[in-house]
Each structure stands twice: as structure tokens, then as C-alpha cells.
Amino acid sequence: MNVRLLGWCSVLWLGFTLAIPLVSQAADDKAPPAATDKKDAPAAAPASDTKLPGYFSGTSDDPKKPTWPDPTGGAAGIWATPSGALDKDGKPAGDVPSDLKTGDLYDRITHNLFSINMVWCLIAGFLVMFMQAGFAMVETGLCRAKNAAHTMSMNFLVYPLGCIAFWAYGFALGWGNWNNGPVAPGWYSALGPGTAVLSSGVGLDPAYEKDAKSNDDLSKPTGAYKYGLMGTKGFFLNGIDDVSVMALFFFMMVFMDTTATIPTGAMAERWATKNFIIYGLWVALPYCIYANWVWGGGWLAQAGVNWKLGHGAVDFAGSGVVHAMGGIIGLVGACVLGARIGKYRDGKTIPIPAHHIPMVIAGTFILAFGWFGFNPGSTLAGTDLRISVVVVNTMLAGTAGALAALVTLYAKGLKPDPSMLCNGMLAGLVAITAPCAFVDSWAAVVIGGVAGLLVVFSVFFWDKLKIDDPVGAISVHGVNGLWGVLSVGIFANGKYGAGWNGVVRDDWVKASGSDGVRGILFGDASQLYAQALDCFVVIVFGVAMAYVWFKISNLITPIRVPKEVEIEGLDLPEMGAMGYPEFIVTSRN
């Protein structure tokens, strides 16, 4: 064990938690809180107003009326009831349209709004869940036949392991304080008001309720923090039995599982199963904490209102949160594991060819299909018609990535290796994941094209460093995840995302009518700084967490299989079943 590196990572980790109050102290000294500081800006859920229906804020003063958390969906507006039946008193059990007032009509419209959004979010989530099959096929196809059962099984098991861990603690850490994050004026929870229960967490510099007359701080904290660190509501989904929260939980869970499955590719063909299993239960920890910082209302999202860095860290569907984090964990894991036996000999890189190219390509198509849930689903709203732009940008970036990889290979005098073409498409999809809602279609092509080029060079690069990545996960997800995060700060065109993360700057509203997410090419350099900060944090946090974990887990159960097992193939010794028992499966490595 490299004690020095372990020591440095622990120092970095400690340094994080200690540095944040120092930085916040300095920030307070330098500049007064911005006008859109969370304490002064309207909270996501305004106080209950008798003129507004309960579902505007997720609160109700009438104990007889529906309340939240709402486990049946009866509280999110009222659904229209075109039923001609009569109740026991002979009165109509359903609606009588001519008796409905405007408020009643609005109730019914709102229910349909939440319904469309929730259905959209759930269906998009189903597509993302199916990406697990895509990952399994791509990774197994790129590995050797003697490890097929094991590689497939790791990809299979990461789904239940990640799911249980997310239910037990991940969702709470990531989204437990979701309702207290910084939001645009006029924001409402697209999935329904029940998400207002996600309102407790920990952070630095808590906000307090104000005295109505003197505006002094009262002793009651609002649950919001100037620098949110993690949530604390919803362990085991306890106490949040609400239809809207359930939809959010499901959608975020399948995203977490995408991160969880990325390292299985970088670490394939030598990762011991028992060590992998405890990894599967742990990976929700770094993922959800970082996700809280970017998506859960935490300090990276708040970097806009706190430090005037654009709209804070902006990552629409997770180039950073999902892919960069997964790629970085995979990189650290591959380093800790070491290269496969026979991969690097006498200073040369020995190719270990894929055993099933058709499976790789079919898997890539499954992933590309699933991305049509991954990116547009992240609006959490089918009624947000920006989804069509997101879909087109996603498609263009993926296809541009594949073609860029093709051109790069030909330009280098190489043949168009199918595994690299697949990596190219996936790299384009990874890179567009953060900027997909904010960029023009030409920018999507550029982002995807650069990704396709980057991934080819990146694959060669890690081999030069003797870091063995059988499937290119580090290049596809790590490198291009970071590229995706940065590209928001370059190409975002300001047409969408007005008030994102609670940032509304008067000069931009005056200049363009609204303060949308905008990159340096469209006049806002501060967004690029926010994105750079986001990249820096994911690298440092990801490396530190992953390194400490993999080193500690190795002491619990060895991370690498014994030499004889690796040479024979992991299928029989680790899983007790061969992938292809009817074939004589051999390998020259």
C-alpha cells in the first residue's frame, strides 16, 4: 500500500471539510451576500397563502384536505372525474362541469401537468435503467470469453447493490435537502409539490427564519444553508412516502447506477467479486455527496449566488455528476488493481482483443437509445418542451462522436476499429450530457466531434502510462465527462435556464430579456470558471474518495484475483459458471 498517497488523500479529504469554513469566512469578508442570496430570495416553497391552493407549496391548513407527503397522488391538483355515477345520497359522484369554478378548473389542469411530468420522468427513467444492459454488453464484448460470465455478472449485480444502497442512504445524502436549494423565481417542483418534504440537511452557515418586523434572525433554522453539504432526510425512504418523491427517487437512482457500472469496465478481468460487492454498496457515497453539491442544492450549485460564478456549477444531465465521477473512480480502481497479466511486456502494449464485437455494437445502440431517456428526462418535465432540443443535441453529439472517431482513425493511417467507433459515439453522448439543454445544434456537433477525437487519443494515452482500461471507460466517461462539464461554460447560448440555481443578474436580463445559462462564446466568462471549479472538485473529491476506499476495501477482502484465477479466467473460480461452457475457450494471454 502506498502509504504516502493514502496520507495525501486523507489530508485532502480533511482539508476539504476544514477549508470550506475558511473560504466562506474570506468570501464574507470580501463581498456582502449577493442580492439573490438564498436567505433573502424567495424560498422554493412560499408560505401558505389562503388565495393559493395547497399544492402550490405542498402545505395545507385544513386537516380534512389532502396533505403532503401524499402517497396516492390525490393531493397534486385534483384529477378530473368524468364519472356519471351517483353516490348514496343520489348526488353526482363525479364532476358536474357546469358547476365548476375557475379554481376547480385550474386544479384539474395542474393535476394533468404533474401527471405528464411524472409519466415522462418515469418512462425516461425506464430507458436509463435499460442502459444497464447496454453497459453489460459493451463491457463483456470488449473482454475475453473466459471472463464473460464474470463481467456480465458484475454489471448485473451493480444494479441491485446500487439500488439498495441508494434506498438505504444515497438518496437521503444527495436529495434530502433538495427543496432548500437555490432556484429560479417562479420555480415549482415539476413532479408535484410533495418534494417539499426533502428539507433537511447539513451545511455551513445555516439560514434562520426572520422576525417579520425587525428582520432579525430568529432561533429557528429554515433548513437551508449558504453552503449545502449533504441531505439528511429520507434514509430508507423513511417518512417521505409521497408520489412525487418516489418519481424523483427512481429517476435519480437509475442515474446513480450508471455511475456505479462505469468502473466495472475499467477494472474488468481481474477484479475479485467479493471486493466488487462491497464497492457496489459503497459507490452511492461519493456519488450522492457530489450529486448533492451539484444537483441537490449544495455548494457547487450555490457558487452562483455565493461567489458570482455564472449560474453556479451547471450540469444538466450529469457529464460531471455521473460520467466524470464514474470514470475517475474507474481510473483510480484500475491504478490500484494494476494491469491485466500480459498486457504490458518489455515496454510494449500487447493487445487483448474483444471477444464479441457484435455484442459491443448492439450494447452501444442500447446505450444510445437509453440516452434518449438520460438527457431529455433530466428536465423532470414532459411539459418542458425544451426536451425536443435536448433530444436533437443528444443525437447529433453521439453521431458526431462516432464519425469523429472514424475520421481520426483514418487520419492516423489506421483501420476503423469497431470498438473505437463505439467509444467515439459514447464519448459524444457523455460530452453532450451536461450542455444538452443549453447549446445550439452546431455546438452539439462540435462538442460531440471533439469528444470523438479526444477519446481516440485518450485511449492511446492511458496505455502509454501503463494504466490498463479494457473497455476505454476512463476515456469515454472520465475524460469526456470533464469535457462535457467545461463545454457548458463555452457553448451555452443563454436561451434556456433563466434563473438556474437562483441566479438572476439584472445586466443580463436587460441585455437579453432573461438570464439563461450562458458560456464564454456568448459573453459570460464566469460560467466557465464555475465549470472549471466543478471539474476540479470532481477530480479531487473522486480521486480521494476512490483511493481511500479501494485501499481500505483491499484490507477487508483482496481487490485482485490470484494469478492462476486470472490466467484461467474468472468465470468458473469466481462465479461457478462459465459464460460459454460448450466452447473450448482459450486465450493467448
Next chain:
Amino acid sequence: MKKIEAIIRHFKLDDVKKALNETGIKGMTVTEVRGFGRQKGHAEMYRGAEYVVDFIPKIKIEVVVSSDQLKEVLATICTTAKTGQVGDGKIFVTDLSDVIRIRTGESGEPAI
């Protein structure tokens, strides 16, 4: 009795089999093998690393013949399996000490 092992190109298998049947050879064993002789391999690149494809897939046919059939069978195989390019293959002839039919227990020439 002689045993013939012929290493031939994959796509020649059906032609050789048909020709041998016409010669009166009713049985053979076929295996998929890899090898090289003068037909050297070539270099490929896989994900940035060089990769020499030197073992080339071939078919090995094994037939057992009586000594008087040997010349005819060798000629048949040679004419049908030949393309004239490097990589047509080779034939190995060995003496066979015995042959046994498992079903009946016969041995020697009648068992062929």
C-alpha cells in the same frame, strides 16, 4: 494401412470431401486448426497496440486408407485442394499399426 493428415483451406473442405467420396473413401475426421507455414501473418492495430495475426485458421482432414489406395487418394486431395497460392496446405502420411471398429470389434483392413 496409412493415415493421411491433410491441412487445407477452409473453403476447400466441401470440394475435397466430395472428391474423396467419389474415390470410394467413406469416412473422415475433420478438425478446425490454426497454424502457419510460409504463409506468414500480418500486423494489425487494436486500440493503439500492434497485433500480429500469425496463426491462420485451416481445416485438418484425417483419413485412413489401405496402402494400395494411398497414391490415388493423395492425388485427389492435391488436385482439389490446390489454388496455386501460398497457403494451400500440406499432407502428412504416417504408417498405421491398427484400426478397430468399436461396434463390431473388427480390426485391420476390414475395419477401415
